[in-house]
Each structure stands twice: as C-alpha cells, then as structure tokens.
Amino acid sequence: MKALTTQPLPFHRLVPVAAVVLLAIGLPIFGTPYLIDVGTLVLVYIMLGLGLNIVVGYAGLLDLGYAAFFAIGAYTTGLLMVRYHVAFWLTLPAAGILTALSGIVIGTPTLRMRSDYLAIVTLGFGEIVRIAATNFTFTGGPEGVYGIPHATIGRLVLRSPQALYWLGMAFALVVLVGSYNLARSRLGRAWLAIREDEAAAQAAGIYPVYYKLLAYVLGAVFAGVAGSFFAVKLTAINPSSFTFIQSVTILMVIILGGMGSLPGVILGAAVIIILPEALRAFDRVRMLAFGVGLIVLMLLRPQGLWPSRIGQIVKRAVALSEARAAAEIAAGAPTPE
Numbered sequence: 001m002k003a004l005t006t007q008p009l010p011f012h013r014l015v016p017v018a019a020v021v022l023l024a025i026g027l028p029i030f031g032t033p034y035l036i037d038v039g040t041l042v043l044v045y046i047m048l049g050l051g052l053n054i055v056v057g058y059a060g061l062l063d064l065g066y067a068a069f070f071a072i073g074a075y076t077t078g079l080l081m082v083r084y085h086v087a088f089w090l091t092l093p094a095a096g097i098l099t100a101l102s103g104i105v106i107g108t109p110t111l112r113m114r115s116d117y118l119a120i121v122t123l124g125f126g127e128i129v130r131i132a133a134t135n136f137t138f139t140g141g142p143e144g145v146y147g148i149p150h151a152t153i154g155r156l157v158l159r160s161p162q163a164l165y166w167l168g169m170a171f172a173l174v175v176l177v178g179s180y181n182l183a184r185s186r187l188g189r190a191w192l193a194i195r196e197d198e199a200a201a202q203a204a205g206i207y208p209v210y211y212k213l214l215a216y217v218l219g220a221v222f223a224g225v226a227g228s229f230f231a232v233k234l235t236a237i238n239p240s241s242f243t244f245i246q247s248v249t250i251l252m253v254i255i256l257g258g259m260g261s262l263p264g265v266i267l268g269a270a271v272i273i274i275l276p277e278a279l280r281a282f283d284r285v286r287m288l289a290f291g292v293g294l295i296v297l298m299l300l301r302p303q304g305l306w307p308s309r310i311g312q313i314v315k316r317a318v319a320l321s322e323a324r325a326a327a328e329i330a331a332g333a334p335t336p337e
Helices: 011-030 033-058 067-083 088-110 115-135 161-183 186-196 198-203 208-234 244-257 262-278 283-300 310-332
Strands: none
Touching: 011 033, 011 161, 033 161, 033 186, 033 208, 033 244, 033 262, 067 088, 067 115, 067 208, 067 244, 088 115, 088 208, 115 244, 161 186, 161 208, 161 262, 186 198, 186 208, 198 208, 244 262, 244 283, 262 283
C-alpha cells in the first residue's frame, strides 16, 4: 500500500486557523493584562492537553491522575529555584527527568491493565502525589512553595503579562511541534494500531506494553514542562492546584476538542478556560451554565469540536487498497465461455 499522505486543510478549516493565529499574535499587543493572563492560562492547558492527548488520544489509555505529573514538574522547579537558587532553564531538564522516572515507575507495573483498572490506578497515583505534597515538610505542606522567582533571559526578567504570555507561547509551540511529529512518526502509527485493536497490533509485531509506556512517559514529560512554566508564572504553588478535578479538567480538554486531534486540543483548551470567564458576570449560576454548555456541546458534537483526521485517512486508505485488490482479482479471474 502506498505511503499515507495528509491532504491540505480545506478553506472552511483554514479560516478559523488563520483567525486563531492572528488572535494569538494580537492578544499581547492590544489586550488588557486580564485578557493576556487568561490567554496565558489557555496556553498552559494547551500544553497539558497535548501531553494527555498522547496518552488518551493516541495510545487509547485512560489516565485520571495526570495532574500528578503537572505537580511534580511545578514542585521540582519551585523547590530548586527557591531553596537552591537554580536558574529556571536548568530546572526544566530536572523536571522532565523526574516526571519521566515517575511515569516509568507507575507505568511499568500498571500498563498491562486495561480500561477501568488502569483508570483506578492512575487516579490513586494522582491522589498519592497530592497527599504527599500536602503532608511532607520539604514541599511546604498545605501552604506549598511561594516566592518562586520569575524566569530570566540574561538580565531580562520575564515578569510582565506580555513576557509571560510569549514564554508560554514558545513552550506551547515546542510541545505542539513535538506532538505533531510524534503523531506522524512510526511511533504514532504504533499507538494508533494499539488504540484501534491491541490484539491485531500485537499480532503485527507491535509490543503493546512497551509502546504504551513510551506514550505514558512522553505525556508525563509534557506535563512536567507545563508545571515548570506554571510555577514561574504564579510564583507560588500549593497542593490545591493539583487535585483530581484538575485531572478531569485536562481530560475534558481533549474529549471536548476531539481525541487525537491537535487543533481540537487547542480549541478545547480555549473553551474550557474562556467559557467560565465569559460567564463570570453570572456568578451565582456561572458553573451551572458552564456545565450545561459542555453537555450541549457534547450532545451536538460527540466526536469533539474538531475531530482527528488521522483515523479517517487510514480507513480511506485501507478501503481504497481493498477495492484495488478486489479489482485486480476480478480482472485476473477467468471469464466463463
């Protein structure tokens, strides 16, 4: 079968992409500090959504404790910068290594499980990390870590809302490019095969546990990077930012946007963050309206706001290949006299 190629975006999808790019560039220039801060928070959830999208959207695993890796990255950067005066850029590799090791430790014995059992284990892991951060003295206990310095580039301190926004944009673009390349690599195709039919993938020579572990570790690293940025953005972190609700919110980003879809993750993060802010004027019914809005969106678009095209391309290619094979067989069959 010929190599799969993705077609360019049609015009009706190219227009919203161009609008998003213009909005992202114009926001720090023309927006108020409040709007810029909301945009920066959207970028944080884009990073988190892209990381969880590898685990859930590509590999088909259900992770309900993803906020644990977010917390590990944030606490690693916060503690290293506050207690040991390590520069922010040097804490990033440390956060990535610690989250990767955490993913290996929790993933190696548990990724042989499936569905509900895996969800329960990841949920437990998320709660263990949160409770540990609350009770250990070196993490600051319930008060957490505060007084975290801002990131710097030479003598330039990235303190203003605009500077933090551009820093978040840089991180989000790196994570986005990494996710895009992973989705279209041999590794991404292996994840897609496991997600669609694990038994068939194993019969084709793909070792599911190994590839699942890779997805889990890479997703953890992306969450660690987002946590590091989150720590220097807020300059203070505590366990209340990394609860089970946080994991569910990140999961909602990819389900609402479309599992396995990179534009869907971006759109889902924007909806999850901006919609509650837009309803802030209706304070008493804000969260109720937010929940009702999400339910309506899921009923109208159960596949997500921007579904992934990768699976559709593969299915079309397989159907075309089968049709060609059938045509060749029919052409070579002897005709009755």
